[in-house]
Amino acid sequence: MARIDDLRQSSDDQLTEQLGQLKREQFxxxxxxxxxxxEKPSRVREVRRDIxxxxxxQAQRASQNSK
Structure with missing residues (x-):
């Protein structure tokens, strides 16, 4: 499970890459x-929440950049 503090330190490119990986895993x-x-039904919920x-x-960063 991704911690929000770890995600905040990631760059936009890293977040996009992680999002792609999580979407593939969700699929x-x-x-x-x-x-x-x-095997692990709880993983579905974790992945959905990480996404x-x-x-x-990403939405917060976009709104900060548009101001």
Whole structure:
């Protein structure tokens, strides 16, 4: 699980890369859930929340840059 403090120290490029990795993982987890091969169901929730954290941080940075 990504800590918000760690994410704040990341650059915009790093955040975009992490977001892409998390979205791929989320896609794979969906397939595992559909085929009943999901080993760790709690990971779905963690990934979803990490994606939300990154998107929130990106939105905050975008609003600061537009001011």
């Amino acid at each position: 794979n987890l969906r397939f595992q859930a559909a085929t009943s091969q999901l 939300a954290r990154i998107k929130t941080l």
